[in-house]
Amino acid sequence: MTTTTRRSPRTLREAWIALAGLSAVFLFEMLDNSILNVALPTIGRELDSTTAGLQWVTGAYSVAFGGLMLLFGAVADRFGRRRVMLVGLAVLALASLATLFVTTTEQLIAVRAAMGIAAAMTTPGSMALAFRLFDTDDLRVRAITVISTAGLVGLAVGPTAGGLALAVVPWQILLLINVPIAALAFGGIRAGIAADDRADRHHEPIDMWGAVLGTSTIVLALVTPTLFVEVGAGSWMPWAGSAATLAAAAGFVLRERMARAPLLDLNLLALPLVSSGLAYKAAAGLAVAGLSYLVTLQLQFAWGWPPAAAAVAMLPQVAVLLASGRFVGPFVQKVGLDRAAFASAAAVVSGLAVFGLLGRFGYGWILVALVLVAAGMRVVGVVAGTNVLKGLPETRTSMGAALVDTSSELATAIGIAVTGTLLAALFSGSITAADWSRTQVTQFETAVTIAGVTLTALAAALVAVGLVRSRGGTSQ
Structure with missing residues (x-):
C-alpha cells in the first residue's frame, strides 16, 4: 500500500486508538522522572547510595535520552518510525521489569540508562507519527496538543502520586508503572497506525x-x-x-x-521553518528551566517556605498548563502558526523577565511570571514542533522531531548551568544553610536578578532569531 492510497483521518475521533497510544508515550516521558524524584531519598537509603550515585539515577536517563535522540531519529527515518517505536516500547517494559532485581545503585543506574534509550527511540517518533497521521495543520496542532496534554498530566500528578504511593508500596512500584503504560502505547500504535511505508523512508545508509x-x-x-x-x-x-x-x-x-x-543534513537547519521552530523551542526550554530552578530556590531558601507550601505555590502553573489545552487549536487557527510561535515564545521570555526583575518583591510577581511562562510554553511546544516538521521532507520527520527534543534538552542544561554558576560565583557560604545573614540574602537576590536577566537576554535573542527566520519562510 502506498501513501497516496491511505485515507488520512478527517477528525481526531477517527484516530483515537492511535492518539491513545501516542499519548501514552508522552505520559511515560513526563511521568517517569517526576514520579521518581520524590522517591530518591528512599532509594538512597535502601541502596546506600552516594550523592553522586543518586544524581546519576536521574542523570543516566537524561544523558541516554538526550544523547541518542538524533541517532534514533535517523534510524526511524530509515527503518520505519512505527517499527522503531514498538521496539523502544518493548525495551521500556523489559527495563522497567528489571527494577524487581535491582540491589545496588549501579544496577539502578543501568536500568535508568536503558529507560533513557527507550525514551530516545519512542519520544521523537510520537510527534512524527502524529504529524504524518493527518493532512491539515489544524488537525496536526490539535493532535499534538492532545498528546502533550497527556504528558503534562504526568508531570503534574507525578510527585503527588509518587509521594502517596510510597506510604504503602515499595519504591520499585514507581518504575513498574511503566509496564502497563508501555503495553497501552504498544497496543494503540500497533492497532491504530498503519505499518511503515517504504516510500516514506530515507534510504541512504546511516x-x-x-x-x-x-x-x-x-x-x-x-x-x-x-x-x-x-x-x-x-x-x-x-x-x-x-x-x-x-x-x-x-x-x-x-x-x-x-x-x-x-546523519544530519546541515542544510535542513537552514530551512526557515526548521531554524525558526528550533530557536523558539530552545528559547522556551531555556526560560522554563531557569525559572523552575530559581523559583524553587527563592521560595524555600530565601523565603524559608516549607516544601509543601512551595509545591502549592507552583500549582497555578500546573493549572494553566492543563486548562489552556483547549485554547491552543483555536488560537493557532486564528493567528497562524508563525504568529502563534512568536507570541508564545515572547510570553515565556516576558515571564522570565518579570521574575528576574520583580520576583524579589513578593509572590504576586512570581505568580505573574509562572502564568506567563505556562501559557506561552503550552503553545510554543506545539507550534514550534509543527513548524519544524512542516518545513522538512516527509522522509526526515523523525529526525526533525528528534531535533526539537534535543534543542529543548540542551537549552534546559544551559539554563541550569547559567543559574547554578552565577549563584555559586555570587553567593558566599552554603546555600542550604538554615540561617542566612543579611549579606547572604542580598547576595542571593543579586544573583537571582543577574541570572534572570541573563537568561532573559539569551532567550530573547533566540526569539529574535526565530522571528527573522520565520519571515524568511513565509514564501514557502
Missing part, C-alpha cells in the same frame, strides 16, 4: 561516524554544565568538558559537511 560525533557532542553538552555546578568554575574539569564539547561539535559539523549521506 552515517556512523556522524552518529558517534553527534552523540558525543550532545552527551558532553549535557554533562559539562553539571560540572560547573558541582566542582565550580575554578576546577579544570568543566573547562576540559567545554573544550571536548566544542571539539566534538566541530568534528561533527566537519563530518556532516563531507559525508555523502550525513
Whole structure:
C-alpha cells in the first residue's frame, strides 16, 4: 500500500486508538522522572547510595535520552518510525521489569540508562507519527496538543502520586508503572497506525561516524554544565568538558559537511521553518528551566517556605498548563502558526523577565511570571514542533522531531548551568544553610536578578532569531 492510497483521518475521533497510544508515550516521558524524584531519598537509603550515585539515577536517563535522540531519529527515518517505536516500547517494559532485581545503585543506574534509550527511540517518533497521521495543520496542532496534554498530566500528578504511593508500596512500584503504560502505547500504535511505508523512508545508509560525533557532542553538552555546578568554575574539569564539547561539535559539523549521506543534513537547519521552530523551542526550554530552578530556590531558601507550601505555590502553573489545552487549536487557527510561535515564545521570555526583575518583591510577581511562562510554553511546544516538521521532507520527520527534543534538552542544561554558576560565583557560604545573614540574602537576590536577566537576554535573542527566520519562510 502506498501513501497516496491511505485515507488520512478527517477528525481526531477517527484516530483515537492511535492518539491513545501516542499519548501514552508522552505520559511515560513526563511521568517517569517526576514520579521518581520524590522517591530518591528512599532509594538512597535502601541502596546506600552516594550523592553522586543518586544524581546519576536521574542523570543516566537524561544523558541516554538526550544523547541518542538524533541517532534514533535517523534510524526511524530509515527503518520505519512505527517499527522503531514498538521496539523502544518493548525495551521500556523489559527495563522497567528489571527494577524487581535491582540491589545496588549501579544496577539502578543501568536500568535508568536503558529507560533513557527507550525514551530516545519512542519520544521523537510520537510527534512524527502524529504529524504524518493527518493532512491539515489544524488537525496536526490539535493532535499534538492532545498528546502533550497527556504528558503534562504526568508531570503534574507525578510527585503527588509518587509521594502517596510510597506510604504503602515499595519504591520499585514507581518504575513498574511503566509496564502497563508501555503495553497501552504498544497496543494503540500497533492497532491504530498503519505499518511503515517504504516510500516514506530515507534510504541512504546511516552515517556512523556522524552518529558517534553527534552523540558525543550532545552527551558532553549535557554533562559539562553539571560540572560547573558541582566542582565550580575554578576546577579544570568543566573547562576540559567545554573544550571536548566544542571539539566534538566541530568534528561533527566537519563530518556532516563531507559525508555523502550525513546523519544530519546541515542544510535542513537552514530551512526557515526548521531554524525558526528550533530557536523558539530552545528559547522556551531555556526560560522554563531557569525559572523552575530559581523559583524553587527563592521560595524555600530565601523565603524559608516549607516544601509543601512551595509545591502549592507552583500549582497555578500546573493549572494553566492543563486548562489552556483547549485554547491552543483555536488560537493557532486564528493567528497562524508563525504568529502563534512568536507570541508564545515572547510570553515565556516576558515571564522570565518579570521574575528576574520583580520576583524579589513578593509572590504576586512570581505568580505573574509562572502564568506567563505556562501559557506561552503550552503553545510554543506545539507550534514550534509543527513548524519544524512542516518545513522538512516527509522522509526526515523523525529526525526533525528528534531535533526539537534535543534543542529543548540542551537549552534546559544551559539554563541550569547559567543559574547554578552565577549563584555559586555570587553567593558566599552554603546555600542550604538554615540561617542566612543579611549579606547572604542580598547576595542571593543579586544573583537571582543577574541570572534572570541573563537568561532573559539569551532567550530573547533566540526569539529574535526565530522571528527573522520565520519571515524568511513565509514564501514557502
